[in-house]
Amino acid sequence: MCSSCSDFQKKMVSFGCSVLLILIAIILGTLWPTMSSQMLHEKLVLKNGSVNYQNWIKTPxxxxxxxxxxxxxxxxxxxxxxxxxxxxxxxxxxxxxxxxxxxxxxxxxxxxxxxxxxxxxxxxxxxxxxxxxxxxxxxxxxxxxxxxxxxxxxxxxxxxxxxxxxxxxxxxxxxxxxxxxxxxxxxxxxxxxxxxxxxxxxxxxxxxxxxxxxxxxxxxxxxxxxxxxxxxxxxxxxxxxxxxxxxxxxxxxxxxxxxxxxxxxxxxxxxxxxxxxxxxxxxxxxxxxxxxxxxxxxxxxxxxxxxxxxxxxxxxxxxxxxxxxxxxxxxxxxxxxxxxxxxxxxxxxxxxxxxxxxxxxxxxxxxxxxxxxxxxxxxxxxxxxxxxxxxxxxxxxxxxxxxxxxxxxxxxxxxxxxxxxxxxxxxxxxxxxTEDLANQAKMALVLPKLGIYISIFLGTVGILMTGIFAFLTIRKWSEQVPYEELLR
Structure with a gap:
């Protein structure tokens, strides 16, 4: 991804990505309930083109x-x-x-x-x-x-x-x-x-x-x-x-x-x-x-x-x-x-x-x-x-x-x-x-939870990356410092 970058730059990019994932997870988890409600409303409200309208105008x-x-x-x-x-x-x-x-x-x-x-x-x-x-x-x-x-x-x-x-x-x-x-x-x-x-x-x-x-x-x-x-x-x-x-x-x-x-x-x-x-x-x-x-x-x-x-x-x-x-x-x-x-x-x-x-x-x-x-x-x-x-x-x-x-x-x-x-x-x-309509219903039911699951996943990945970055940085730092210095 960044072959010409120094080790420090690579670490900073990795750290930035982990922080970005955590921020995306927080934003998505906060906004998703409103977003999913709006998406569900668009599907279920009776208006020309909505899923409910198509299923109602001529019963499938x-x-x-x-x-x-x-x-x-x-x-x-x-x-x-x-x-x-x-x-x-x-x-x-x-x-x-x-x-x-x-x-x-x-x-x-x-x-x-x-x-x-x-x-x-x-x-x-x-x-x-x-x-x-x-x-x-x-x-x-x-x-x-x-x-x-x-x-x-x-x-x-x-x-x-x-x-x-x-x-x-x-x-x-x-x-x-x-x-x-x-x-x-x-x-x-x-x-x-x-x-x-x-x-x-x-x-x-x-x-x-x-x-x-x-x-x-x-x-x-x-x-x-x-x-x-x-x-x-x-x-x-x-x-x-x-x-x-x-x-x-x-x-x-x-x-x-x-x-x-x-x-x-x-x-x-x-x-x-x-x-x-x-x-x-x-x-x-x-x-x-x-x-x-x-x-x-x-x-x-x-x-x-x-x-x-x-x-x-x-x-x-x-x-x-x-x-x-x-x-x-x-x-x-x-x-x-x-x-x-x-x-x-x-x-x-x-x-x-x-x-x-x-x-x-x-x-x-x-x-x-x-x-x-x-x-x-x-x-x-x-x-x-x-x-x-x-x-x-x-x-x-x-x-x-x-x-x-x-x-x-x-x-x-x-x-x-x-x-x-x-x-x-x-x-x-x-x-x-029917089974096809049941699958549509399942998608509508999982929609409110989908964003939460994604935000949890992204947040978990971000936290793990941050933890790994911190662990490797500390270990690298400790290896560079003489043992006697650590005891002082």
């Missing part, structure tokens, strides 16, 4: 929608209830690959972004247990809704409804293929009757199907406004408005507030929170999950949050959930625990939501029918999140759609029906972090 994690149908095996025996209970057999899963895209982005001046969500589903025959041409038998949702919406109609109107039901040949159950009952939908003259008879019901479709008009729709899920995290990473993805408002207007007080995240973008938490909240547009409400344990996915540690029995309570067990009851306060609670009245979200239809197979629900729901086998391992609703980056590691969002079958006076087909909750289908939206 493979997602799947698994749908299980309930086939009613003895509908003709319903008149013998409760001697013969309705029996249901689970069909499926019918698996669809799911892709989420954000469209119509509007960047607001208050560190928020407004957007719509486009969801795409494609049937995966290899992962499915069954074909879309399979036939399922269950409640005739259309005739049930016609009867329910007209339950308070005049005697004359009910006579007209009875005539139409007789003329149409409708029964309280039907056989339909999976493709019809899910995405394709099917025509029914009763839909036109429903629109004609009840002006208060705004049915936005001409065919019935649980997912009809949803595939590739930019508007079905509504319009979302979330925080970008520009002010703080603890606000990344936090929902501020849905359909232009911070309250759904469907439930009283706090229960109607638009809270949480959409489930795919989470704020930095630094530590495991006691709970997290997801806003599920499918049911027009928030779902608060409770922290239960730590999990590891591809060597990335995270916190697991699960849905407990409080989510679908309306004041029976937990007084703070009383606002989920849509009846007048004096009549609340009006539903036994474990089943949520989602009619306000479903155009007034008697639709109720629960966990699959009435998991964590009141025993009476399962006792009223046959075929329910709740299982924690299979039916638990949960999400696992890496808290320091907000990256979702594993998601199992599982809900069951049910219809309320009840006697309706004046509608002959439903006058003698039992009052029971009938399971229609349940679904799982699942996504698990």
């Amino acid at each position: 994690i493979p997602m799947f929608l698994e749908i299980y149908m309930f086939n009613w095996t003895n509908p003709n025996e319903l008149h013998r209830y409760p001697e013969v209970k309705p029996h249901f057999e689970e069909m499926g899963p019918y698996v669809f690959q799911e892709v989420h895209e954000r469209v119509g982005l509007v960047w607001n001046n208050n560190d928020t972004i407004t957007f719509n969500q486009r969801r795409t589903w494609r049937f995966d025959r290899d992962l499915s247990k069954g074909s879309l041409n399979d036939t399922v038998t269950n409640l005739n949702v259309i005739s049930l809704n016609v009867a329910y919406f007209e339950r308070n109609a005049t005697t004359l109107e009910k006579m007209v409804i009875n005539k139409v039901l007789d003329w149409d040949g409708s029964v309280f159950w039907y056989n339909k293929t999976i493709r019809e009952i899910l995405f394709e939908g099917f025509d029914d003259t009763l839909l036109d009757l429903l629109k004609t008879l009840n002006n208060t019901v705004k049915v936005p479709f001409d065919k019935f199907g649980w997912f009809v008009n949803r595939n590739l729709s930019d508007t079905y899920d509504g319009t979302f406004t979330i925080q970008t995290g520009a002010d703080s990473l603890e606000n990344v993805g936090v929902l501020t408005q849905w359909n232009g408002a911070n309250h759904t207007g469907m439930y009283r007080g706090k229960c109607g507030e638009v809270r949480g995240t959409t489930g795919e973008l989470w704020p930095v938490m630094h530590s495991n929170k006691t709970n997290v909240t997801i806003f599920a547009s499918d049911v027009c409400r928030s779902l608060t999950l409770q922290y239960i344990d730590e999990v590891t996915i591809h060597n990335v540690e995270g916190a697991k949050y699960v849905g407990d029995d409080q989510i679908f309570d309306n004041g029976v067990k937990y007084p703070e959930t009383a606002c989920w009851c849509n009846s007048p306060p004096a009549k609340c609670p009006d539903v036994k625990p474990g089943v949520f009245n989602a009619s306000a979200c479903k155009y007034g239809s008697p639709t109720f939501v629960s966990y699959p197979h009435f998991y964590l629900a009141d025993q009476s729901y399962r006792d009223a029918i046959d075929g329910m086998t709740p299982n924690k391992t299979k039916h638990e609703f949960y999400i696992a999140i890496e808290p320091h980056t907000g990256i979702p590691l594993d998601v199992r969002a599982q809900l069951q759609i049910n219809m309320h079958l009840q006697p309706i006076k004046g509608i002959k087909m439903y006058e003698n029906m039992p009052d029971i909750i009938v399971p229609m289908l349940w679904f799982t939206q699942r996504a698990t972090l």
Whole structure:
């Protein structure tokens, strides 16, 4: 490096390098926390070009929608209830690959972004247990809704409804293929009757199907406004408005507030929170999950949050959930625990939501029918999140759609029906972090410590070099001084 230099000059260069390494180590160790925070902020803040933005604009994690149908095996025996209970057999899963895209982005001046969500589903025959041409038998949702919406109609109107039901040949159950009952939908003259008879019901479709008009729709899920995290990473993805408002207007007080995240973008938490909240547009409400344990996915540690029995309570067990009851306060609670009245979200239809197979629900729901086998391992609703980056590691969002079958006076087909909750289908939206994305998460997690490790290494090398330089200098000096001089 310095072949023409004297020994003294070489020593001075070596000493200078060691001191420089120590100074770099001190400066790096002092400034790195701020530098790493800024680098992490650039990766996680929601802005065009950031890592979080790229992972959010079109979700890179493979997602799947698994749908299980309930086939009613003895509908003709319903008149013998409760001697013969309705029996249901689970069909499926019918698996669809799911892709989420954000469209119509509007960047607001208050560190928020407004957007719509486009969801795409494609049937995966290899992962499915069954074909879309399979036939399922269950409640005739259309005739049930016609009867329910007209339950308070005049005697004359009910006579007209009875005539139409007789003329149409409708029964309280039907056989339909999976493709019809899910995405394709099917025509029914009763839909036109429903629109004609009840002006208060705004049915936005001409065919019935649980997912009809949803595939590739930019508007079905509504319009979302979330925080970008520009002010703080603890606000990344936090929902501020849905359909232009911070309250759904469907439930009283706090229960109607638009809270949480959409489930795919989470704020930095630094530590495991006691709970997290997801806003599920499918049911027009928030779902608060409770922290239960730590999990590891591809060597990335995270916190697991699960849905407990409080989510679908309306004041029976937990007084703070009383606002989920849509009846007048004096009549609340009006539903036994474990089943949520989602009619306000479903155009007034008697639709109720629960966990699959009435998991964590009141025993009476399962006792009223046959075929329910709740299982924690299979039916638990949960999400696992890496808290320091907000990256979702594993998601199992599982809900069951049910219809309320009840006697309706004046509608002959439903006058003698039992009052029971009938399971229609349940679904799982699942996504698990890939190994490539796990490696990205590991890099983000090691970033705050990386500079510290480097500064420790450089400082250690500098100190060792200084020590060696001092040792050699002292030894050289001592060798040049006579022994007798050292004794004086």
